[in-house]
Amino acid sequence: MPEIAPLPLSRLTTLRAGGTPTRLVEARTTDELVSTLRDLWASGEPWLVVGGGSNLLVGDDPFDGTVVLVRTRGIERLPSPIEGRARLRVQAGHDWDELVEYAVAEGLSGIVAMSGIPGTVGAAPVQNVGAYGQEIVQTLVEVELLDEATGEVSVVPAADLKLGFRTSVLKNHYGSVAERPGVILSVTLELREVGHGEYVLQGPQLRAALGVAPDQPVTLRWVRETVLATRARKGMVLDDADPDTSSAGSFFQNAVVSASFARTLPDECPRWPVAPDLDPVTVIPLDRYDGIVPSPTSGEPDVKVSAAWLIEHAGLRKGFRLPRSRAGLSTKHALALTNRGGATAAELAELARFIQGRVQSEFGLILQPEPVLVGVEL
Structure with missing residues (x-):
């Protein structure tokens, strides 16, 4: 061993x-x-x-x-059954941003908006990492999984992982265990071959973040460099000299709430509709099935609201710290809890609980942590 x-x-x-x-x-x-x-x-x-x-x-x-x-590493380029696409099989311990750089160097599009995200490739599907409108669910083909229940290695299609907003069946959410405990050994992505020249950037959220018009051509290299610069200004690119980067990125998830609840929030609170399930599965127990399948009910889609806005408008500005605490909000991004130097997990958890309480008191909802908590209670 x-x-x-x-x-x-x-x-x-x-x-x-x-x-x-x-x-x-x-x-x-x-x-x-x-x-x-x-x-x-x-x-x-x-x-x-x-x-x-x-x-x-x-x-x-x-x-x-x-x-x-x-600490496993390696990228293998594979053919894709779809013309104009290529597949990459990547070992779980490979650095995520190194993978993005490899894809850009190879002229492959689909993950460039996730430049600068820290961590390894194997962790990416666990919480369906994403940035600026790109998520790994959009390119993930399958994972090689070591199943904790059986000890067996199997190839699991992306569709079986139930990838959602920062979640999957593999993630240990705070207060619950993973639906399918296991460890990812490798990840296979399918990316679009766009080359090194200019192309039209897909995704309105990414175009808006980079200030790109719908028909404005860009290069993959320009997108990567611009995303890295944007993340660096927010303290989201690791830098040992910058305590704002001693964080877990966004500590709280953007809250997904009902449309009716969203209307109780101030109009200024940024929000985005969550795409509804257009093909919901209806399960009817056999002992209650009478031969009639009820029509699907229609309703307003849920709404994702900005956790950073809620935190700041609960009176907790960038750089906020509790008295005598070495933990604080980033001076650049209100959604990042940071270690300002020597902070303990207890200090970080105390700050997280304080933020949760202020947001709940002000707006009536409890922000949920995004990182996995081990030996820590909020």
Whole structure:
């Protein structure tokens, strides 16, 4: 087993918090990763898989178990059955932004808007990462998954992962466990071949963020550089010299609420309609089926509202800190909780609870955390 000297999780996560595990294992090949996890699952020992550590808040107490660092790497270009497309099979431990740079260098479009997102490729489908209107659900073909329940490796189509807004069947949401526990070994994406010349950028949200007209031609390289610059201004590109980047990115999810609730919020609160399910599945128990399938009910689609706007308009401005706390909101982005230097997980959690309470008091909804919380309560 590839065991190394334990390091505190504060050195392995972008929030710079977390105690030291009993054991630390570094898996550099898929075989090492599979055998290590199978042994851990058979023993019943507590375990935690860490890739880039960019979506974790781990408690300050020592972690009484094994942390597995996923360090597998590699990109394989494959043919696509669709003309003008190419597939990339990427190992789970590969750096996400390195993958985006590879795709841009190869003239492949579909993930360039997600430039600068920290973390590893294997974590991307778990919470359906996205930025500026692009999400991994739009390009994901399948994942290679090691199933915790069976210990078997299988190829799982993207459609079976129930990818939604920052969620999937693989994600441990705060207060609940994953619907399908397992660890991703590799990811296969299908991207569009646009080359290195100019092309028309798809996606109104991305065009608006970059100030691009609907018919204005751009290059992939220009889009990547512009997205990186935009994220850097918000403190969303890792930089050891900038404490605003010692974060888990957006700590709270943009809230998805009913249309009727959205109308109770101030008109100035940014909001976006959530696409309705145009082909809903109706399940009728056999003992109640009378031969008639009811017509689907129509209603207003849900609405996604800006968590950052809610936080700021609850009176918590960029840079806000509780007295004597080393945790604070980013000075550049109100949605990022940051470690200003030596903050504990307890301090970060205290700030998160305070924000939740202020937003609930002001607007009547409870913001949900986006990172996975281990040994931490909000």
